[in-house]
Amino acid sequence: MGRLEETLKRIGEPDGAAMGQARARQDQLTKPPGALGALEEISIKVAGIAGEAMPRPGRKVVLVMAADHGVTAQGVSLYPRDVTAQMLHNFLAGGAAINVLARHVGAEVRVVDVGVAVDVEAEGLTVRKVRHGTADMSEGPAMSREEARACVEAGIAVAEEELEAGAWMLAAGDMGIGNTTAASAITAAMAGMDPREVTGRGTGLDDEGLERKVGVIRRALEVNRPHPSDALDVLAKVGGLEIGAIAGVMLAAAAARRPVLVDGFISGAGALIAAGLHPLAPHFMLASHLSVERGHAVILERLGLHPIIRANMRLGEGTGAALGFSLVEAALKILSEMATFAEAGVSGPEGEQG
């Protein structure tokens, strides 16, 4: 049995008893029941994930998975492919958006090369390269099925390293010029939707560029005919190496019963692959923000996830998920730190003493 199957086997149901205890406590806290909305729901979900009535958050790590995309040859992005490797140096120097936001919320950033086209040598970079970028999906499969499995397993391996080193909560971000094209293709394939409905402007395509991108995705789906119910097949044919690694992170978190934050569209595509590999995986995921990329809403709805942040973001890297970390912590602190009606001597509804 491979590492993927071993991980899938460890994924179980959320802990219903812990969720019930968390919900009961939320209703005793000094606020009208439900008045903290999604913060209450998040605390209950995380209680079920961790199997504790009152989970205390610990170390938070954003795993930024980087890879290149052969489909950039079709002119689907405004930025040259070189930017993927250049951005790795920026991440490692601490100058990118994800570094700033991770510092702000007290999270660590780990950068993983799972398939950048060039070989990058930089201190602090984790190299788990499965291949030097994908092939052009508009002409054939982006990668082989073995490579698809390998990038998922690379994500599992790195996530497990972090979890074993004490990470309590993970997020999976991405870097890869051209990867909204892959994410759109995955979403169209798995949701059975027309590419036009799930394709956006990425880093800023104009109308003509968007038309071209939709056409490229349509061609990729026609050429490859990915099987919607076989997530590894979809990943291999129209996916990306970083997207596979993101799916691996989500599966490893689920297996370890730790919450994992979904970032934007690319991270969501990874979550969709993870859910295709194990139907319980979304129970261990938390949404953070809703991206401008239109396919993201489709993904989150399919996964049953509710984003709290609506900031018209479309950067990736894990930037929305980093902000989400802080909201999850806030939710857990509400659960554990607020006084109950009885403790505070505050009256409940209609004058009953709570």
Place this chain on the structure above:
Amino acid sequence: MGRLEETLKRIGEPDGAAMGQARARQDQLTKPPGALGALEEISIKVAGIAGEAMPRPGRKVVLVMAADHGVTAQGVSLYPRDVTAQMLHNFLAGGAAINVLARHVGAEVRVVDVGVAVDVEAEGLTVRKVRHGTADMSEGPAMSREEARACVEAGIAVAEEELEAGAWMLAAGDMGIGNTTAASAITAAMAGMDPREVTGRGTGLDDEGLERKVGVIRRALEVNRPHPSDALDVLAKVGGLEIGAIAGVMLAAAAARRPVLVDGFISGAGALIAAGLHPLAPHFMLASHLSVERGHAVILERLGLHPIIRANMRLGEGTGAALGFSLVEAALKILSEMATFAEAGVSGPEGEQG
């Protein structure tokens, strides 16, 4: 000239030059222009507020304004009026939601009694009581015009104390059983809308309770006929003492050129009064979350404010605004801490070196 007029006189336009510089810098940072959406917009707005191209956030204070409402005699809330005073003790003991969330984001909480029905003695409480709760607005004016002015000036005074003591960013929260009724009445009056369109379930009214509440608001508006373009008249006739104080906080922040966060529906009603007193006041406000209370969206739209957090919250106290503080800080750190394309050696669109 009174304290209110002096404050209004100090409110000016945002600094367009600082905004232009902030926008130019955002476009040089290592991300596609606009990819951080609302975070970019917030940083530019705050640059204009503070008159600095790269503002650095400092001390953050949530002012929780508390008062009672005579209209509770009409059965508009599930909770007894005593809860307002009881919650003051909870705030001061650090056990309420606002305490937990303020600690989480590194903000201070200051609690102000501007009109609680009973006299509360508690260490740490600021007493600026204008009267012991409002009168029942369904039978006549909630307070006199002089009292309306006095509660706005109480808010100005407390905010100025905090600003003089080094607060860099403020938020205005509320506590007051019955205050969604007042906020709905203010919104209906100032927006010229039917009470039904701006009235929600508050702490959890059922359908019958909601009907009663709408009827009470309708009666209050008929009995009092507040003049929509005279904000002090609206505040006096159908407002609340804490709502007036919140308006004062917003005006003081605008006069001092400091950002002030709007919390939920009650805080929004205070913001509406502030905007009625000075049309430039909203330029110094930032929205945080969108409340479940339906009138909140009406208010934010009128003020031209865009909430980032959609968490189905409806608690007040400043809870949404506290979370908002962290997002404003994140936005300002993006502006000041991210590397530019040139600094990081990253290529711009179409291979141009940035």
